[in-house]
Amino acid sequence: MTNIVILTGAGISAESGLGTFRDADGLWAKHNIEDVATPEGFARNPQLVVDFYNMRRAEAQKAQANAAHIALAELETRHNGAVTLITQNVDDLHEKGGMQNVLHMHGQLNSALCSSCDHRWPVAQDMQVGQICRDCGAPTARPDIVWFGEMPYGMERIETALSRADIFAAIGTSGNVYPAAGFVQMAKAYGAHTIELNLEPSAVVSQFDETRFGKASETVPAWVRDLLQT
Ligand code: OAD
16 A cells, blocks of 8 residues: 655646746736735735735635546545645645545635634635634634745644655645745655656756656646556
């Protein structure tokens, strides 16, 4: 039985119409990271930040899973062994594609977080600045997104999974943001076979034993077919 650990990034959702961050027309070409993806930016101008995530939530709600998301869900169902899916994505396209267990290390658009008491709750509609926490009643709700300078979710579980991985795959991620970009090195140190599936070589491509370049909607289903046949 092989343990498979998969890390996904914005590239897997690109063909569903959601923008990536660092491609030429990506989100970080149109928005300033410091303004919309840091706790300091939120403290300075909460309206700008809440509007940014409201816009992204509305876009994500309209988007459909593509063949890559669906193939990974099939792998989860049919693989004879553990499949751990870690995503940096804040959309819910893995879930829409049928995946049961998704670890959202950078948070989720359809969740709110209270910065006073850490309570979380689902949000389907636009959030407002100063929204009331459903648990403690403080007006301190914020998007449940891990911003730069904050600790990603699930790191303990992720490290355990990486230490047991036989295969580690990174899909559609540019390898620029840590700690996620360092997972390949960790998995490799524990003896995993490492594979990158991306449109183009990532910043950490040299760490991978195997690479498959192309659109996720093509490379991921083909990789899953190979895995399920062996
Ligand atoms: P990036 O925008 O940095 O990288 C997207 C990667 O996907 C690039 O390497 C593209 O070449 C690749 N790509 C684009 N289209 C593709 C397709 N159709 N098929 C396969 N690959 C494709 O996005 P991430 O690596 O996910 O964090 O970014 C990591 C983090 O940086 C994000 O989670 C976000 C961002 O700042 C936070 O907001 C905390």
